[in-house]
Amino acid sequence: xxxxxxxxxxxxxxxxxxxxxxxxxxxxxxxxxxxxxxxxxxxxxxxxxxxxxxxxxxxxxxxxxxxxxxxxxxxxxxxxxxxxxxxxxxxxxxxxxxxxxxxxxxxxxxxxxxx
Amino acid sequence: xxxxxxxxxxxxxxxxxxxxxxxxxxxxxxxxxxxxxxxxxxxxxxxxxxxxxxxxxxxxxxxxxxxxxxxxxxxxxxxxxxxxxxxxxxxxxxxxxxxxxxxxxxxxxxxx
Numbered sequence: 001x002x003x004x005x006x007x008x009x010x011x012x013x014x015x016x017x018x019x020x021x022x023x024x025x026x027x028x029x030x031x032x033x034x035x036x037x038x039x040x041x042x043x044x045x046x047x048x049x050x051x052x053x054x055x056x057x058x059x060x061x062x063x064x065x066x067x068x069x070x071x072x073x074x075x076x077x078x079x080x081x082x083x084x085x086x087x088x089x090x091x092x093x094x095x096x097x098x099x100x101x102x103x104x105x106x107x108x109x110x111x112x113x114x115x
Numbered sequence: 116x117x118x119x120x121x122x123x124x125x126x127x128x129x130x131x132x133x134x135x136x137x138x139x140x141x142x143x144x145x146x147x148x149x150x151x152x153x154x155x156x157x158x159x160x161x162x163x164x165x166x167x168x169x170x171x172x173x174x175x176x177x178x179x180x181x182x183x184x185x186x187x188x189x190x191x192x193x194x195x196x197x198x199x200x201x202x203x204x205x206x207x208x209x210x211x212x213x214x215x216x217x218x219x220x221x222x223x224x225x226x227x
Contacts, residue, residue, distance in 0.1 A: 004158070031213075040219060041217075041219055042119070042204050042206065042216075042217025042218055042219055042220060043159070043204075043215075043217050044217070045214050045215065048213060048214070055213075056212075056213065056214065091158055091159070093158075093159075098213055099146075099147070099149075099208050099213050099215060100146065100147060100164075100166075100208070101164075102147075102149065102161055102163075102164030103161070104149075104161050105161075106158030106159040106160070107158050108156070108157050108158045109156075109157075109158055111156075
């Protein structure tokens with residue numbers, strides 16, 4: 001069974017440019033998370049989806065970040081315009097039943113470098 | 116605001132040694148605590164989940180304990196191997212919020 005798939009794995013852009021990351025969760029997983037991981041830090045939650053509904057986006061900087069999960073499967077995270085401080089790894093994770101199951105699966109991440 | 120601290124930040128041990136990684140959290144009202152492993156350039160892999168009502172969980176050579184009242188958890192690795200080299204992160208689920216708060220991790224190096 002395929003794991004959580006993210007693309008692109010690496011992206012280098014100039015500041016003020018837009019960028020988008022894509023995530024395909026494990027089949028059947030209703031819950032999808034986007035996390036931000038800065039170098040040397042633990043991940044921080046950006047947004048959580050239950051099916052197609054964003055149930056927690058309180059930590060998503062909505063002035064420049066947006067996300068969608070059409071049809072409750074794949075998800076896209078967009079940054080427009082990117083700033084130097086957005087350089088980080090963006091991790092997608094999915095779960096069949098939420099955190100309490102211990103079944104939380106992460107993708108390998110998309111590493112963004114903003115020049 | 117929940118804060119999770121992991122000590123030490125880095126640890127280097129010879130192969131075969133037993134070791135303990137520490138995690139502390141400031142707010143004891145947690146729903147559960149998880150330990151993850153992260154290899155360089157990779158995502159996180161869940162190792163152990165301890166519910167707030169539990170004291171410990173074991174998986175193979177790994178044993179995690181939880182003392183909620185004192186805000187502490189430890190991850191014990193027995194008979195360490197070079198393949199155990201990775202960063203280990205501790206995370207707490209604050210009151211069932213479905214929002215994990217992570218520590219910065221402990222980078223473990225096991226030398227052959």
